[in-house]
Amino acid sequence: xxxxxxxxxxxxxxxxxxxxxxxxxxxxxxxxxxxxxxxxxxxxxxxxxxxxxxxxxxxxxxxxxxxxxxxxxxxxxxxxxxxxxxxxxxxxxxxxxxxxxxxxxxxxxxxxxxxxxxxxxxxxxxxxxxxxxxxxxxxxxxxxxxxxxxxxxxxxxxxxxxxxxxxxxxxxxxxxxxxxxxxxxxxxxxxxxxxxxxxxxxxxxxxxxxxxxxx
Numbered sequence: 203x204x205x206x207x208x209x210x211x212x213x214x215x216x217x218x219x220x221x222x223x224x225x226x227x228x229x230x231x232x233x234x235x236x237x238x239x240x241x242x243x244x245x246x247x248x249x250x251x252x253x254x255x256x257x258x259x260x261x262x263x264x265x266x267x268x269x270x271x272x273x274x275x276x277x278x279x280x281x282x283x284x285x286x287x288x289x290x291x292x293x294x295x296x297x298x299x300x301x302x303x304x305x306x307x308x309x310x311x312x313x314x315x316x317x318x319x320x321x322x323x324x325x326x327x328x329x330x331x332x333x334x335x336x337x338x339x340x341x342x343x344x345x346x347x348x349x350x351x352x353x354x355x356x357x358x359x360x361x362x363x364x365x366x367x368x369x370x371x372x373x374x375x376x377x378x379x380x381x382x383x384x385x386x387x388x389x390x391x392x393x394x395x396x397x398x399x400x401x402x403x404x405x406x407x408x409x410x411x412x413x414x415x416x417x
Contacts, residue, residue, distance in 0.1 A: 243269040244267060245266040246266070247263070247297065248263055249261065249263075253318030253320050254299060254318050254319050255319065256319070257278070258299065258340075264280075264344075265341050266299075266339065266340055267338045267341045273336070274305070275304065276302065277302045278300070278302075278340040280340060281297070281300075281314075281316075281335045282295055282296070282298075282337065283297075283327045284327060300316035300318050300328060301317060301318070303316060303317045311332060312332065313331065313332060314336070316328045
């Protein structure tokens with residue numbers, strides 16, 4: 203049982219490292235394709251406008267379930283919307299988090315209308331859009347990560363990259379410690395084997411001398 207536990211403990215850092223690499227590859231692939239980076243079906247975003255206050259405040263870190271495709275009125279969703287956010291007359295793709303206020307199905311196609319809790323009306327670009335624009339449903343906000351994010355960053359950085367950096371720093375430290383420990387153990391083992399070899403050779407020499415004396 204102890205040997206099994208030792209093997210599991212020894213393999214744990216490698217499993218964590220493998221998982222981290224898989225996550226990195228998944229995130230990189232998603233970014234290259236223009237998709238939303240997710241971890242086990244959950245995307246992480248930061249609220250950058252006051253349109254959902256007081257439900258979601260500017261700077262809040264939210265978790266979005268990208269697997270749940272059942273939508274109801276009052277659900278808060280994150281979705282892609284094309285509009286002129288900078289006021290320069292050029293519509294661009296934006297990520298919006300607003301509450302569903304109306305759902306209508308026409309000829310088998312579902313149309314969604316949203317509105318920010320802090321807004322008096324729905325904008326044209328959030329009226330009657332299809333579900334293929336939806337990234338996912340907001341499940342929760344994290345006060346702890348929001349505090350960390352607010353302390354470390356300003357602007358629209360995605361917290362997921364902070365998590366990746368912290369994971370790799372932790373894994374690097376763990377792996378370095380593990381390698382040093384293994385090298386020390388290997389050296390000690392070699393010394394013990396060398397010592398045992400010398401002892402056996404000396405015992406053999408003494409036995410040979412004793413046999414010569416007896417003959």
